[in-house]
Amino acid sequence: MFTTILKEVGGFFDRRALTTVFFPSLVFWTGAALTVGLVEHKVDRAVRSWSHQPGLVQVGIVVGWTAFVVFWSLLWQAAGDAQDRFFQGYWPQDGPLSFLTRRGSRRHSRVRQRLIERDRELERKEIAAAAERAAFPDPQALSAPTVVRPPEDIDNELDALEACLGSRTSPDPLPGWGTRCRDLAEQLAPYSGSTQDPSWKSRLSRFAAAADQLGHALDEAELALREKRSTLHQQLFLSYPQPPVQPLPTRLGNVIRAAEQHPRIRYGLDPVVIWSRLQPVLPADYTDGVRRAKAGLDLLCTLAAYITLFGVPLAAWAAVRVDDPDRPALLWVALVSASLCAVGVSVTAHRTKLWLLALALLGVSSVPLVVTLVNPSTHLLDIPTVGLRLGLAALFCTEILTLSLIAYRGAVQAGIAFAEKVRTAFDLHRSRVLDQMRLRIPDDLAQERRTWTALCAFLYRGAPPDAGTLTYADPLPATATFTANIQVPADQPSQAG
Structure with a gap:
């Protein structure tokens, strides 16, 4: 049935x-x-x-x-559009709740600025590491030293180099050691391959081992810095729109806004105007992938909303209406579920105030339950079961809100996958819009940006393009005609006419 x-x-x-x-x-x-x-x-x-x-x-x-x-x-x-706008952070700009919008936007602006400053710091370190690598001695380009240093200074310099390499615990570059190693190479070059003095042979051997280790350390430092910058660029690229665009108050909204900004920055086109023209001409298999990504995002947003909408009223009502709230089975179920929520928060969450507040609420709400389990005769606030019911209500509501936040975090990850699909659609298939509109494909990126800017202005505001900006592709041959393809069986005469 x-x-x-x-x-x-x-x-x-x-x-x-x-x-x-x-x-x-x-x-x-x-x-x-x-x-x-x-x-x-x-x-x-x-x-x-x-x-x-x-x-x-x-x-x-x-x-x-x-x-x-x-x-x-x-x-x-x-109400799907309203749900999308809520989770993406398009909240009121005026009124009593506008402070939430401003506070969320400022918080994400600070996070983005810290990431940008961290990238600049890594860029300076990468330049310094490249300079150290450039100063590293090349045996074919060594010149005679301008000042010959005494053997004691060379020994001290070798000791310092070996100590620096031995105490190195991170892949950060070793500032100044490229030049100092080159100076050591120039001081030792006259003795290379011609001296029989055991002390100079020892210095040459020590220098060869230290120089080889230093070369590997410089390579490792450059690679580590490039990987850090690549990770940072990916985070900025996926999670935040580029300045001067103001971030939205939610992570999901910034992910979607960054995807919307991508074709505008790269190609000069307005994604809001072009997407409705691009979507019908996308390949069927790619359209299915976009729909699946959007369905995953919508499902997680719906779950995040439903968990709060259904869970919080039911949790508070159940804590008030349940009979015998001091039953050990109920208390143990509540404490175990709280522990699982705390573990989930610790594993999946960033160290933000919101998640720390959730952990604190879980801990505080568990106190009446633990006290009741330890001493069942205890009545909090001298009112039988009132403190216990309040603890159960607070604990259940905190668990529900925590689950909703975890679902929203999953929606952010699904939003990243959907945003990448949208970016890729513009990167690979934007020329299909020009083909369908019988416009000539631009020859280079500069001409393409002018074409898209003029086309978007024409479609959105009706602004006439400059002469030569939008030109039609080669027209169809004049002899081409369109006729109906009517097949008549050979053994049956046509009834036309």
């Missing part, structure tokens, strides 16, 4: 809406009904009542419940 109804619902919704809206709505509404029934001890009564109902009544109940979930799903699907 339910399979037949689900098949009809599946025909009503497309696959994306079925996955991202209908099934989450069905699960959460059914879970909410079961939770209320369990707390009110009405599940057994409902099961007995269900078993005594005629088949027609059972079908009507299932159809009615499914119709309710479908109607809710339609409402939620219609």
Whole structure:
């Protein structure tokens, strides 16, 4: 019975809406009904009542419940744009809640600025490492020393070089040692291969080993700095729009805004204007990939919203309505779930104030439960079960909000995957828009930027392009005609005419 109804619902919704809206709505509404029934001890009564109902009544109940979930799903699907704007941080700029918008934007601006400053610092170190590598002695380009140093100074310099290499614990460059090693090479060059003095042979051997180790250290430092900068550039590229664009107050919004900024910076086109023209001409397999990425993002955003929307009221209500809140089984379940949430926060979260606040709330809310388990006769606040119920409510609500934040963090990762699909669509397939509009493909990047700028201005505002900016591709041959391809069987004469 339910399979037949689900098949009809599946025909009503497309696959994306079925996955991202209908099934989450069905699960959460059914879970909410079961939770209320369990707390009110009405599940057994409902099961007995269900078993005594005629088949027609059972079908009507299932159809009615499914119709309710479908109607809710339609409402939620219609509010999909509002959900996207909320999670992307398009919040009020004026009014009592505008401080949240300003505070979130400032926080992300500071994070982006710290990343940019860190990149500049790494750039300076990379330049210094390259200079050290350039100053490293080349045996074919050594010249005679201008000042001959005494053997004691050479020994001291070798000792310092070996000590520096021995105490090195990080792949950072060794400032100044490229030049100092070159000076040592010039001092030792006259004795290379011609001296029989054991002391000079020892110095040459020590220098060869130290120079080889220093060369590897400089190579390692350059590679480590390049990898750090590459990781930093990737973080900036994926997570934040480039200045002077102001960041949005949410991570997901900045990820999407960075993707929207990509084609504008690279090619001079407006993605909002061109995307509706590009999407119909994308290859079918690529369009499916974009839809799957967007469906994953929508599903996680819906879960983050539903967990809070359904979970917080149910958790607070259940903590107030549950009988005997001091039952050890209930307390242990609550504490174990709190521990799992704390582990999940510690593993998946950044060290931000919000996640630290979640950990603190989990710890504080667990105190009444632990006290009750240790000494069941204790009544917090001298009011039987009031402190325990408050602790359960706070603990359950904190767990729900923590799960919602974890789902939102997953949505950010899904948003990165979707944003990369959008970037790649513009990088690989933007010329399809020009082909479909019969415009000539530009010869170089500068001409392409002028073409896209003029085309976007023309499409968006109707601004006439400059002469020669938008030119049509070669027209079809004048002899080409379009005729209907009507096939007539050879054994059947045509009835035309």
